[in-house]
Amino acid sequence: MTDLPIEHRTDPVLTAQLIATALPYMLRYDEKTVVVKFGGNAMGSEELGKAFAEDITLLKLAGINPVVVHGGGPQINAMLTRLGIKSEWAAGMRITDKQTVEIVEMVLAGSINKEIVQTITEAGGRAIGLTGKDGNMVTVTRLKRTVVDPDSNIEKVIDLGFVGEPKTVRTEVLEVLAKSEIIPVLAPVCAGEDDGETYNVNADTFAGAIAGALGASRLLFLTDVPGVLDRNKQLIKELTVAEAKAMIADGTISGGMIPKVETCIEALDRGVEGVVILDGKTPHAVLLELFTEHGAGTLIKR
Numbered sequence: 001m002t003d004l005p006i007e008h009r010t011d012p013v014l015t016a017q018l019i020a021t022a023l024p025y026m027l028r029y030d031e032k033t034v035v036v037k038f039g040g041n042a043m044g045s046e047e048l049g050k051a052f053a054e055d056i057t058l059l060k061l062a063g064i065n066p067v068v069v070h071g072g073g074p075q076i077n078a079m080l081t082r083l084g085i086k087s088e089w090a091a092g093m094r095i096t097d098k099q100t101v102e103i104v105e106m107v108l109a110g111s112i113n114k115e116i117v118q119t120i121t122e123a124g125g126r127a128i129g130l131t132g133k134d135g136n137m138v139t140v141t142r143l144k145r146t147v148v149d150p151d152s153n154i155e156k157v158i159d160l161g162f163v164g165e166p167k168t169v170r171t172e173v174l175e176v177l178a179k180s181e182i183i184p185v186l187a188p189v190c191a192g193e194d195d196g197e198t199y200n201v202n203a204d205t206f207a208g209a210i211a212g213a214l215g216a217s218r219l220l221f222l223t224d225v226p227g228v229l230d231r232n233k234q235l236i237k238e239l240t241v242a243e244a245k246a247m248i249a250d251g252t253i254s255g256g257m258i259p260k261v262e263t264c265i266e267a268l269d270r271g272v273e274g275v276v277i278l279d280g281k282t283p284h285a286v287l288l289e290l291f292t293e294h295g296a297g298t299l300i301k302r
């Protein structure tokens, strides 16, 4: 006991009892796929990253099949600023030109992806970092986005550049990994189905496509807010699809929360059983959500 770090030193009987309470949840998710989207804003500190890696490693050891999809919006912003490149946004998506997509790939696939893989390794797990390009896993077409011009109230189609929409998801590689001890960590960078160009894909959209194709039991979005908030900034614990659509239409849900909620709706359509948006800044948010009755965040439901 005394060799353990202080935060792990507790009454051994209590510890054993606590571990036993996780059993029904372990049985519930045994061999099930859980897709966890780790948002760039949720990667707040080294400590949070470590707790996240421990949770994911624990899921894998418990016989669950975790698939990690990560973002990195703020980290891409920081690199673009360092390089003096301006970035603009529309409907929660980065308008991505040729120069920007190179930086996006560098930050997501090169830097963040490997950092998460390393943190999982340090937690005692084994992880492999992949992008949508690897194994031709996810191919995309150019995303066409319609927005309503606030001045004229007229709908217009905007060109976001090299922003992709997942079209084909090939799950072979992930199925092989599910049978192994290796945890996939996926960066949302993909090749265009028609042109072979590199595309920037919103990490939420990517996670939804993966969860749908794998028939995941759970899709968790770890972000930097407690969940979907109402006009008074109060947490909404359960949100129906119709309510969510109305909140997007009236602007209560905006920015990066739009692709998240839209992905939740699509994931439900594709048969994912439980879709939750929760606060990734709470240490061990994944275990808290899956292994306790403490269900935090916003559950999106039909």
Ligand SMILES: Nc1ncnc2c1ncn2[C@@H]1O[C@H](COP(=O)(O)OP(=O)(O)O)[C@@H](O)[C@H]1O
Pocket: 038, 039, 040, 041, 042, 071, 072, 073, 204, 222, 223, 224, 225, 227, 228, 229, 230, 252, 253, 254, 255, 256, 257, 258
């Ligand atoms: N109704 C809402 N409830 C909660 N967050 C919202 C809402 N509308 C907009 N947001 C914004 O969405 C952000 C989360 O999306 P995003 O920044 O893309 O996070 P992530 O990096 O986790 O994907 C929040 O930090 C918040 O600023």
Ligand SMILES: CC(=O)N[C@@H](CCC(=O)OP(=O)(O)O)C(=O)O
Pocket: 038, 039, 040, 041, 070, 071, 072, 073, 074, 076, 092, 093, 094, 104, 163, 164, 188, 200, 201, 202, 203, 204, 256
């Ligand atoms: C098209 C688009 O917007 N792509 C995102 C990809 C990263 C991402 O989604 O990161 P978060 O999950 O941290 O927001 C971007 O360029 O920022």
